[in-house]
Amino acid sequence: MSYENILFEIQGGIAKLTLNRPDKLNSFTQAMHLEVRDALAKVQADKSVRVFLLTGAGRGFCAGQDLGDRAVEPGAEGVDLGDSVEKFYAPLVLALRSLPMPVICAVNGVAAGAGANLALACDIVIAGKSASFVEAFCRLGLIPDTGGTWILPRLIGMARATGLAMLGEKLTADRAEQWGLIWKSVPDELLMTEATAMAEHFATAPTKGLAYTKKALQISHCNSLPEQLKLExxxxxxxxxxxxxxxxxxxxxxxxAPEFKGE
Structure with missing residues (x-):
């Protein structure tokens, strides 16, 4: 598949995917979904890849769904948004969560709607100081999809998750770090330097152990303590x-210095 909406490369054990519709704040269309899906399949299949890095081109990370891609006028027949979630957003989140390697997200600028929850579905989120997170769904009469209703309360608790979801207020990168929503915020000019350095670290780390760590942390929400101890x-x-x-x-x-193979 040739890519028109993303940039994708694999080099030195690092798979880097950049959402690349900067004129539309990297909002998702069906075409972009299909390209991202194809790239993630390549990551899954390539045994040389030991870390995945996601970011956005231009002045924003991702503004969520491109509403022009499924426009609906007042009084017109509605669109099946559940179909969109089932075909595109749910598989995207599940694919990211199941990658057997660390997944880093470098958030540049705004991450809104599905874009915010896509970022938060990653393992480690680094954001530039000018970045912000907006659960904009309530402004359209919708719920936080792309895993938002599952991810938010687990990261920051029910009270803050409810406030973000129902008010749709902008959360700055610094506040997101203070709340524990993301790993850390850094000066904008250092964002990709920090994210790349972290990716390079993971590219030489014990990948299988990190993959199991990721899996154990994710499943801990469902397990009792005895079950989790058995899994460990x-x-x-x-x-x-x-x-x-x-x-x-x-x-x-x-x-x-150790020389890990990641196997």
Whole structure:
């Protein structure tokens, strides 16, 4: 597939995807969804990839759905938004959450609606100081989709999640960091430097262990403590036989830098 709405590259173990409709604040159309889906499939299939980095081109990360792509006039017949969620937004979030590697999101400028929740579905979110998060759905009589109703209360609690969802107020990057919604905010000019440095770190890290960490944290919301302890034992048993564990121990004892394979 040739890409017209995204930029995508794989280099040095890093897969980087840039939403690339800057004139429309990188809002999603069906064509963009299909391109992102194709790129994520390539990431899943390429065993050399050890970290995924997502960002946006221009002055904003993503303004959510391009309303012109499914325009509806007052009094006209409605559109099936549930179909859009089921075909595009739900599979997108699930694909990101299930990638067996760290997923970093570098938020430049506004992240609104589905764009905000797409960012928050990633494992680690870094935002420029000028970035903001807006759950704009309430302004259209909708609910926070793209996993928003699941992600928000788990990140910041029910009270703050409800306020964001029902008021649709802009949340600055600094406040998002204070609330624990994102990992951290940085000066705009350092955003991609920080995100790239983190991606380069993960590209040489023990990827399988990080993938299991990600999976264990995600499933902990559903498990009781005994269930989670059992899962931890099963994962530790498997990881204990891995090359990266043996290499990590050997490097620690030898006081040298480890050379992880990520397998």
């Amino acid at each position: 034992g099963e994962m530790m048993r498997e990881l204990g036989y891995s090359h990266d564990y043996r290499e990590g121990v050997a490097a620690f004892i030898a006081k040298r």
